Amino acid sequence: MKAFVLRSYGSPDRLDLTDLDEPVPGDDEVLVRVGATSINPYDWHNMRGQPYVARLMPGGMGLRGPRHRILGCDIAGRVEVAGQNVTRFGPGDQVYALLPHGGFAEYVSVPQHLLAPKPKNLSCEQAAAVPMAAITALLSLRDQGRLKPGQKVLVNGASGGVGTFAVQLARALGASVTAVCSAPNAELVRAIGGAEVIDYTTTDFTRPEQRYDLLLDIAGGYRPRASRRALKPGGTFVAVGGPAGRWLQPAAHMFAALALAPLVSQRVVMTDTGRCAHKKDNLVTLTEFIEDGKVTPVIGRSYPFADIPAAIRYHEQGHARGKVVVTL
Numbered sequence: 001m002k003a004f005v006l007r008s009y010g011s012p013d014r015l016d017l018t019d020l021d022e023p024v025p026g027d028d029e030v031l032v033r034v035g036a037t038s039i040n041p042y043d044w045h046n047m048r049g050q051p052y053v054a055r056l057m058p059g060g061m062g063l064r065g066p067r068h069r070i071l072g073c074d075i076a077g078r079v080e081v082a083g084q085n086v087t088r089f090g091p092g093d094q095v096y097a098l099l100p101h102g103g104f105a106e107y108v109s110v111p112q113h114l115l116a117p118k119p120k121n122l123s124c125e126q127a128a129a130v131p132m133a134a135i136t137a138l139l140s141l142r143d144q145g146r147l148k149p150g151q152k153v154l155v156n157g158a159s160g161g162v163g164t165f166a167v168q169l170a171r172a173l174g175a176s177v178t179a180v181c182s183a184p185n186a187e188l189v190r191a192i193g194g195a196e197v198i199d200y201t202t203t204d205f206t207r208p209e210q211r212y213d214l215l216l217d218i219a220g221g222y223r224p225r226a227s228r229r230a231l232k233p234g235g236t237f238v239a240v241g242g243p244a245g246r247w248l249q250p251a252a253h254m255f256a257a258l259a260l261a262p263l264v265s266q267r268v269v270m271t272d273t274g275r276c277a278h279k280k281d282n283l284v285t286l287t288e289f290i291e292d293g294k295v296t297p298v299i300g301r302s303y304p305f306a307d308i309p310a311a312i313r314y315h316e317q318g319h320a321r322g323k324v325v326v327t328l
């Protein structure tokens with residue numbers, strides 16, 4: 001099979017399109033023929049080994065070189081072979097999953113407990129846009145944010161992968177959404193459920209005319225201390241992401257938010273999708289929203305498999321509109 005193998009930490013030039021043996025699924029695994037994958041900041045953080053501080057975290061990226069050579073965490077595709085203990089899936093089933101790695105390949109072996117049936121109304125390309133970004137949005141709103149119907153939510157970074165799911169899910173959960181994005185994306189975020197739009201290039205949302213019950217900080221353009229001003233006294237700040245850096249960011253931005261928690265009246269929490277133990281269950285929940293027509297992936301760009309390095313190069317610039325997907 002063809003796969004992109006990461007030679008060493010660095011730029012997308014370190015990804016080599018290589019011929020490898022197909023993986024052999026274990027007893028509790030299925031072999032999936034990947035139909036599509038998508039790009040996330042998680043991929044290029046692991047590609048560059050940055051922020052460097054993340055190399056020190058237990059179970060994270062390798063210290064001197066990549067622990068995992070095949071990147072790619074979002075997949076949608078078809079089951080080819082099922083291991084002998086697999087009861088829920090058989091050859092031909094259409095599935096999708098959030099993996100720790102391995103998606104930038106024609107085939108990947110996936111533990112059964114990570115797989116969910118692909119939403120019936122989505123193509124593989126659309127389904128591959130969902131896992132990381134939409135699970136992050138769901139965890140941030142429902143679990144960390146404890147969102148209730150009728151509440152006012154501010155989504156900072158509404159036009160990217162996580163943001164376009166967050167706007168739709170917040171609205172589907174009964175909230176009124178104010179979306180922070182730049183002017184060229186204003187129409188898009190209105191179309192997916194943003195009741196109000198703030199252009200971050202001209203307006204400082206941390207000096208608001210109104211205050212919010214929940215603030216999802218996906219873009220992290222302001223210090224958490226300042227963003228907090230946009231919250232009601234009993235509101236919740238959810239740190240999701242922030243600008244990338246070589247040494248510390250976005251981890252330092254998230255920890256700066258958590259350091260505020262004991263000092264302020266608002267709840268301050270962060271989302272950690274990687275450590276979520278119920279990835280499959282969350283995909284099943286998302287499938288319901290998608291099949292009910294309440295959530296539809298927004299795909300800004302699509303690349304062929306051979307152009308994964310170009311897709312990552314584009315995504316790393318930080319201005320993707322919706323999701324960047326890759327088809328096989």
Ligand SMILES: NC(=O)c1ccc[n+]([C@@H]2O[C@H](COP(=O)([O-])OP(=O)(O)OC[C@H]3O[C@@H](n4cnc5c(N)ncnc54)[C@H](OP(=O)(O)O)[C@@H]3O)[C@@H](O)[C@H]2O)c1
Pocket residue numbers: 040041042132133136156157158159160161162163180181182183185200218219220221239240241242243250270271272273274315318319320321322323
């Ligand atoms: N905590 C977790 O478990 C978790 C999981 C997944 C992702 N994340 C993090 O979440 C963040 C977003 O991920 P993503 O996949 O959504 O990234 P993405 O798709 O690359 O987000 C790009 C979007 O961010 C917008 N943006 C950039 N600067 C902004 C600013 N200052 N204010 C408002 N919007 C701004 C861009 O809009 P313009 O083009 O208009 O600038 C673009 O639409 C990343 O930091 C990522 O690491 C965290």
